[in-house]
Amino acid sequence: MLSASEFLETTALSDDRESNSSRAKYERIQEHLKKQILEGGLPPGTALPSEQQLATLFESARSTIRQAMGMLEREGLVSRVQGKGTFVHENANQRLASGLDILALVIPEVFSGYYPSLQHSFEESSSQTQNQMLVCCTRNNIDKQGNAILQLIDNQVGGVAIVPASTPPTPAYQIRQLQKAGIPVVLCHRPVEGITAPLLGLPFQQIGGLAGDALVKQGHRRVSFFAPHCTQTTDLYLEGFRKALANVNCELAAEHCYFGADGAIDMQELDNEIEVALQRILNQPDRPTAIFTSFDSMAERIYLHLTRMGLRMPDDISLIGVGDQIRHSVLQQQIASVTVNETQLGHRAVELLNQMRSGELPIETSATSIMPAEVYTGMTLGPVPEMIKPPNQ
Known part of the structure; x- marks a missing residue:
């Protein structure tokens, strides 16, 4: 009988070539392993190869394997035993066959912004109600989101919480398929x-x-706005921001704004554009004294670029973003932000899904809750500097 490593070696390469190359590598690996479990190639109790062995087998980084195995563990398909390894869960086949105890979270991003807190709280509440959790990352792409939805329907998941893709806006028919x-x-x-x-x-x-x-309370009158892309959400941010400026008879100048391209929020790809936009905006004669950006991950990039340009915050310029109340990194703890409680949102999402599953609430209900927001002052919010100097070239 073949070991798990030997069995996977006979299937991985051919199956991987047939996979949809537009999907992330860790997702393709996760789907491949799930398929082998479902088809009986990896029966319950099978000891899986180590992360290093899988990395070699799938020609991937260990971090990629770790992501794939983490997804399988959250779905309840594998279990990790300290000091012994990772094994196919004894109930994996039943869970794949029914899918009814799985709740899915569909989000544009996994590791950035407020999404880590949303995932953690959703998973925590799911486990408390004896549900497994499945995470689908859409990269803010409606086609990828549509494919994920079809897979969730095929797997007969018990419920779906979704942060809809925004560029372009999510079409109603995608959500209607689930309902x-x-x-x-x-x-x-x-x-x-x-x-x-x-x-x-x-x-x-x-x-x-x-x-x-x-910003206005700190005396700022010339400000800048940065957004990963231009959406209906961005318009709402701007509407509130401009009203606050109008209260002190100020306007947001078009030349002080930057909008990334539509589609996925990929800070790595936007990094060069952010740097060029900062140089352009901050070398203007009447440069802004503060920057507001609609996403904490972009605020982190801006912070690093401003520091490289020789600007200190808030002595030379102020910066404020938007993010989660839990400041996950040391850098986030420095940056001022308007925050929301994503942990509370994740818990509430699971509660609502279970209420609909039990019949306590109809599937099509217009119940709406708006999460409160508050300002986290951080270390990057301060008064207008006395002397404005252009940043170093």
């Missing part, structure tokens, strides 16, 4: 036009207003 299949849906952060489902929304206009008020 027609009898799968409850909770919309997170923003609504989907034409869909009646519980909404755990963010107060985008209020967030923009809070950021504007915070």
Whole structure:
């Protein structure tokens, strides 16, 4: 009988060539292993190869394997035993066959912004109600989101919480497919036009207003706005931000704004554009004294670029972003931000899904909760500097 390593070696390469190359490598590996479990090639109790062995087998980095195995563990398909290794869970086949005890979280990003807290709280609440958790990352792409939804329907998941892709806006038919299949849906952060489902929304206009008020109170009158891309959400941020500026008879100049391209929020790809935009904006004669950006991950990039340009925060310029109340990194703890409680949102999403599954709430219900927002002052928010110097070239 072949060992798990020998069996996977006979299947991995051919199957991987047939995989959809547009998907992330860790997702393709996770799907491949799931397929082998479902088809009986990796029966319950099988000891899986080590991360290093799998990395060699799939020609991947260990971090990629770790992501794939983490997804399988969250789905309840594998279990890790300290000091012994990772094994196919004894109930893996039943869980794959029914899928009914799995709750899915569909989000544009996995590791950035407020999404880590949303994932953690969703997983925590899922486990407390004896549900497994599945995470689908869409990269803010509606086609990838549509494919993920079809897979969730095929796997008969018990419920889906989704942060809808925004560029372009998520079409109603994608969400309607889930509801027609009898799968409850909770919309997170923003609504989907034409869909009646519980909404755990963010107060985008209020967030923009809070950021504007915070800067205005510090005396800032020339400000800049950075966004990963231009969406309906961005428009709401700007509406609140401009109202706060209008209260002191100020306007947001078009030449002081930057918007990334539509699609995925990929800070790595946007990095060069952010640097060029900062150089352009901050070398203007009447340069802004503060920057508001609609995403904490972008705020981190801006912070690093400003530091390389020789600017100190808040002595030379102020910076405020938007993110989660839990400041995960040391850098986030430095940056001022308008924050929301993503932990509370994740817990509430699971609660609503289970209420719909039990029949306590209908699947198509218009229950709406808007999460509160508050300002985290951090270390990058201060008064207007006395002398404005152009940044180093």
